[in-house]
Amino acid sequence: MKNVRKRHRLWLSAGGLALGAVVAAVFAATAVGRPSATPLKIAIMSDCQGAFAANYEQDIGGAITAFAQYAGVKPKNPNKPSAGWTGGSIGGHPLKLVGIGCSNDRADTAIKETKRLMEQLGADIMVGPLSGDESVAIANYAKAHPSKTFVNGTAGAWDTTAVVKAPNFFRFNGDGIQWNAGIGDLAVRKLHWKKAAIIMDDYSFGYASGAGMVADFCAAGGTITKRVFPPLNTTDYSSFVRQLPPPSQVDGYFSAVGGSGTPPMLKAFEQAYGKLKASQWIGNLFFFSSGADKVIGPELDGAYVGGFGSSPDLKGKNVTKYKKILDKWYKKYPPLAGKASDHAADGFTYNYYNNAWALVKALKVVKGNISDGGKKLQAALGKTSLPDAAYGAIRLDKNRQAIQPQYSYRMDVKTPGALAIKTVQYIPPVDQTFGGAIHSPPGRTYPPCAHKKLPWTGKEKPVVNGVIK
Amino acid sequence: MTETAADEQAVAGVAPALRLRGVGRRFGGLHAVRSVDLEVAPGERRAILGPNGAGKTTLFNVIAGDLSASSGSVELFGQDVTHMPSRHRARLGLARTYQQSRLLLGLSVEDSIYLSILGVAGGHLRPVILKRRDRAIRQRAREAARRVAIEHKLAELVGSLSHGEHRQVAVAMALASEPKILMLDEPASGLSRGERLLVTELLLGLDRAITLILIEHDMDVALRVAERVTMMHDGNVIVEGTPDEIRANELVHELYLGRQHYADE
Amino acid sequence: MVLVVALLGPFLFSDFFTHTLLTQVFWYGIAAASLIFLFGYGGMVSLAQVSLYGIAGFVVGNAVTTGAAKGQHFGLDPWLGVVLAIVITTLIGLVLGALASRSFGIYFLMLTLTFAVLTNYFFGQVTVFGGFSGVSGIQLHTPGVIGNPNIHPNRLYYVALGTSVAVYLLIRYVVRTPFGVALQGIRDDPVRMSSLGYNVTLHRTLAFAFGAFISSLAGILFVWWNDHVDPASMDLSAVIDLLVIAVIGGLSRLEGAWLGAFVFVILNNYLRSVPGLGHVGISPERFHTAIGIVFLVIVLVSPSGLMGIWERLRNRVAGAGGSIGSAPPGEGPREPDSQPAAG
Ligand SMILES: Nc1ncnc2c1ncn2[C@@H]1O[C@H](COP(=O)(O)OP(=O)(O)OP(=O)(O)O)[C@@H](O)[C@H]1O
Ligand SMILES: [Mg+2]
Numbered sequence A: 001m002k003n004v005r006k007r008h009r010l011w012l013s014a015g016g017l018a019l020g021a022v023v024a025a026v027f028a029a030t031a032v033g034r035p036s037a038t039p040l041k042i043a044i045m046s047d048c049q050g051a052f053a054a055n056y057e058q059d060i061g062g063a064i065t066a067f068a069q070y071a072g073v074k075p076k077n078p079n080k081p082s083a084g085w086t087g088g089s090i091g092g093h094p095l096k097l098v099g100i101g102c103s104n105d106r107a108d109t110a111i112k113e114t115k116r117l118m119e120q121l122g123a124d125i126m127v128g129p130l131s132g133d134e135s136v137a138i139a140n141y142a143k144a145h146p147s148k149t150f151v152n153g154t155a156g157a158w159d160t161t162a163v164v165k166a167p168n169f170f171r172f173n174g175d176g177i178q179w180n181a182g183i184g185d186l187a188v189r190k191l192h193w194k195k196a197a198i199i200m201d202d203y204s205f206g207y208a209s210g211a212g213m214v215a216d217f218c219a220a221g222g223t224i225t226k227r228v229f230p231p232l233n234t235t236d237y238s239s240f241v242r243q244l245p246p247p248s249q250v251d252g253y254f255s256a257v258g259g260s261g262t263p264p265m266l267k268a269f270e271q272a273y274g275k276l277k278a279s280q281w282i283g284n285l286f287f288f289s290s291g292a293d294k295v296i297g298p299e300l301d302g303a304y305v306g307g308f309g310s311s312p313d314l315k316g317k318n319v320t321k322y323k324k325i326l327d328k329w330y331k332k333y334p335p336l337a338g339k340a341s342d343h344a345a346d347g348f349t350y351n352y353y354n355n356a357w358a359l360v361k362a363l364k365v366v367k368g369n370i371s372d373g374g375k376k377l378q379a380a381l382g383k384t385s386l387p388d389a390a391y392g393a394i395r396l397d398k399n400r401q402a403i404q405p406q407y408s409y410r411m412d413v414k415t416p417g418a419l420a421i422k423t424v425q426y427i428p429p430v431d432q433t434f435g436g437a438i439h440s441p442p443g444r445t446y447p448p449c450a451h452k453k454l455p456w457t458g459k460e461k462p463v464v465n466g467v468i469k
Numbered sequence B: 001m002t003e004t005a006a007d008e009q010a011v012a013g014v015a016p017a018l019r020l021r022g023v024g025r026r027f028g029g030l031h032a033v034r035s036v037d038l039e040v041a042p043g044e045r046r047a048i049l050g051p052n053g054a055g056k057t058t059l060f061n062v063i064a065g066d067l068s069a070s071s072g073s074v075e076l077f078g079q080d081v082t083h084m085p086s087r088h089r090a091r092l093g094l095a096r097t098y099q100q101s102r103l104l105l106g107l108s109v110e111d112s113i114y115l116s117i118l119g120v121a122g123g124h125l126r127p128v129i130l131k132r133r134d135r136a137i138r139q140r141a142r143e144a145a146r147r148v149a150i151e152h153k154l155a156e157l158v159g160s161l162s163h164g165e166h167r168q169v170a171v172a173m174a175l176a177s178e179p180k181i182l183m184l185d186e187p188a189s190g191l192s193r194g195e196r197l198l199v200t201e202l203l204l205g206l207d208r209a210i211t212l213i214l215i216e217h218d219m220d221v222a223l224r225v226a227e228r229v230t231m232m233h234d235g236n237v238i239v240e241g242t243p244d245e246i247r248a249n250e251l252v253h254e255l256y257l258g259r260q261h262y263a264d265e
Numbered sequence C: 001m002v003l004v005v006a007l008l009g010p011f012l013f014s015d016f017f018t019h020t021l022l023t024q025v026f027w028y029g030i031a032a033a034s035l036i037f038l039f040g041y042g043g044m045v046s047l048a049q050v051s052l053y054g055i056a057g058f059v060v061g062n063a064v065t066t067g068a069a070k071g072q073h074f075g076l077d078p079w080l081g082v083v084l085a086i087v088i089t090t091l092i093g094l095v096l097g098a099l100a101s102r103s104f105g106i107y108f109l110m111l112t113l114t115f116a117v118l119t120n121y122f123f124g125q126v127t128v129f130g131g132f133s134g135v136s137g138i139q140l141h142t143p144g145v146i147g148n149p150n151i152h153p154n155r156l157y158y159v160a161l162g163t164s165v166a167v168y169l170l171i172r173y174v175v176r177t178p179f180g181v182a183l184q185g186i187r188d189d190p191v192r193m194s195s196l197g198y199n200v201t202l203h204r205t206l207a208f209a210f211g212a213f214i215s216s217l218a219g220i221l222f223v224w225w226n227d228h229v230d231p232a233s234m235d236l237s238a239v240i241d242l243l244v245i246a247v248i249g250g251l252s253r254l255e256g257a258w259l260g261a262f263v264f265v266i267l268n269n270y271l272r273s274v275p276g277l278g279h280v281g282i283s284p285e286r287f288h289t290a291i292g293i294v295f296l297v298i299v300l301v302s303p304s305g306l307m308g309i310w311e312r313l314r315n316r317v318a319g320a321g322g323s324i325g326s327a328p329p330g331e332g333p334r335e336p337d338s339q340p341a342a343g
Helices: A002-032 A053-071 A107-120 A132-144 A183-189 A204-219 A259-273 A289-296 A317-329 A347-365 A375-383 B002-012 B056-064 B086-091 B109-121 B131-147 B163-176 B193-204 B219-225 B243-248 B250-255 B257-264 C002-012 C015-042 C049-064 C078-100 C105-125 C153-174 C178-188 C190-195 C200-226 C236-249 C255-273 C284-301 C305-318
Strands: A040-047 A093-103 A125-127 A149-151 A195-200 A223-228 A252-256 A281-283 A402-411 A421-430 A461-464 B018-027 B030-040 B045-049 B071-076 B094-096 B181-185 B211-215 B228-233 B236-241
Touching (some): A040 A053, A093 A107, A132 A204, A149 A375, B030 B071, B030 B236, B045 B219, B056 B086, B056 B181, B056 B211, B086 C190, B109 B131, B109 C178, B163 B181, B163 B193, B228 B243, C015 C049, C078 C200, C153 C200, C153 C255, C178 C200, C236 C284
Parallel strands (some): A040 A093, A040 A125, A125 A149, A195 A252, B045 B228, B094 B181, B181 B211
Antiparallel strands (some): A402 A421, B018 B071
């Protein structure tokens, strides 16, 4: 008796579930709409949550600006890039922005968002993502979906292109290793460091960024005596700082600690070993990005800093043109202050812009035709280069990874403009493997300290007042 | 059943079913039970009386192992169980009911009684249904329900039953496990006169092999069922004797019997 | 009928709906079922279920991947990966269960929450297992019958569906066995069960391990579906997501696990595409708020979730009363009788 009632109830509940499923399915069908052969469905992927949420509009702005400038789309709202675009076409194929991904710098979320964009909203092409771990996961996704095409946003993990090697994932920006080319050489030549220690975040971007420093420093003749790796998002660095040798035992320290970690790490160091000296510290891009320059700039004024593939104070006609284009399409990238071109050299703008620009170029080559599952487009992308990129020509290597010139900076609190840094050095085009020196994923102990010259050793050029000498 | 129980008692020999020596229990500074010595012979019917707060329930909890003793020792059938967890005492044949009949409100009457039998029978962790064995236990559960006249509610959730029915389920659970010592904490409280009569009948009809210890405020029930009575006050045993002796005792009257009309209300 | 619809899923719905959403519903449902099992039948509010499926995911990831993948990339046979994931996760469940099973109510919840936070940090910071970046590329190493879910998505879909049905039936069965009935007794009153002869601690420990076992199945399906696992797969917001799923569905009914997962996944995906939501302040980055609101409404209208609403509607129509199985579980153990008689 009881069992009969139970079963009855079960079936009724099952019915309810099924009804829900049908309703939702109808909903799904209408939301997706019929795919049509003509429009080019494009998605942009960025982070609207997490550590880089403030760069969300900036990323989208950089990407859409390229579509506006080169493919005739119109931003819907010059004050809010995420409002999307209207119009635009390539080879008669209308350009449709089907969605903007909202991730949170975590691979797990990035995958879910990518699935939504590519599968639910039916995008053929994606521009993004923003951060390293996301890009590794998305490159893996790309590999499994050969008919979809991906160009990076500004993610800088080494593995994305060097390990995963998805044939349909293209990156027209440098990675964490490349960005630090030349910085170790400065330490040896200008600061006369012989022995140094490094502290770096214990995850892929920290390793990559640190690897660039270690490889460059050792190539110039320096020796790394200690590597310390605090976990990402550490708040109390005192125990890690104490693992560093004291200033009496080394000439200086490299830092590849994440944005929010840099100030507390330096503070902990000061408490352990006394006042910070600019001649004893070299940082990566996290010394100036995300507002860190305002916090540590006064204490470390004059310290050398690794780059971001761009140069905020560089002069030249490509730079001028690029800044004009930025200001033409957007007034600002909320919540960031200042006008669009104030953020021109910020990798978030620059890399999204270049990646989208390269994509448009390749789409024009194939006249917007991706009916072959993107095969021709992908072939065209592999051959695309950006000789007029604002901060130096960009071309791809065989893993579809950018080769581009790099810059080194010094902290300079008196510099006008958005960032308290000044460019001091130009490094001729740098590839992801440092000329073959780096052939495995960077890690806690990789690469080893090898005193072997790098392709650009001795070919760096000084930059004075924004001019390459 | 009767025979086996009797056999086992014979084996246990002269040892009393329950022996307490200087048992005390404190809650912080409060001496709920001070120092109680008590012996109950196998098959005996014992009532424990005493005013509110005398420490009767606390004593039950210490005997059953729900609370540990602060001092003294507890023996069941000659075995020291002072430090034995309650579940092992249950396996020695000790069953009890609770004053606020703690029942398994989310289970059916049948499942509750089933669990009571299973608790002593073992196989608690068996994650498969063995048709023969489980059917046999459920059969016993239904019989126990019949003995307390609750068999018509077997499939009902215990939580949906009335207070009186809760008492019936509690007694059925205690009986179903075929205990050697049965401890009932105010089985008749809150029942109607008719229901109390039924409880009295039930207790009088209990298998003689079962040792019965009963806390009961209702003198009609207590003194009719018990062969001996222990009177507690303020954590101590103050008098022990036959029902007649107790009735005649002045101290008892002073402390306790004054409230009898209340219980009769 | 829901089973029939589900079986026909790939033929009725779009690929995205079937393979991305419904498959996700299935593994989420299994994870939620482990939570509902522990709560509904064991009276334990466990916030550890997400961590447990995350552990299973990490075990699979480390065991089966090869080459330059992050973590250990042992390159083991995919089936061995499955077995390892189940065994390791269940053992961890056993140990955690042994530690937590003496606690009840909010204390139990806090212990499992601590475990959730610890495992999240552990996998974020112990880089030998993949670290913060997690492990990717798992879909290339699924068992042969499943194949690469990108190429044969229907296979994973049916495996997930089949596992869901099996888990559902298994739990329904287990709760009718001596072990399961006793577990419900312990849920209602552990002290009473102890005086009936039960080893409450051992019983709860084993129940918790069983929940971990169910969770491990969800974790295995999860990484096959997701291709990737990282500490964010098991962070606090994931813990809350699963709790929301279970509560939306209804904690007192096992079916609620999958119903809640269905509603959650659908809302999560489609709420953002509903035109006009942006104008009322629910922009993409706030879709979690929207789910939070739905959650609140459901809980306020019916504390027993959507299954509760459904039951009430059905009862009104059919005029039938009574509830099957479990009543609302008690709030932990009661102390032995302590009050003087009411008079
Ligand atoms: N768990 C406990 N914590 C603190 N005090 C307690 C506890 N249990 C009982 N007490 C106290 O111990 C004393 C004895 O209580 P107990 O319940 O044993 O009395 P009783 O004789 O059963 O009374 P009644 O006839 O009212 O049931 C009372 O003062 C009671 O408040
Ligand atoms: Mg009492």
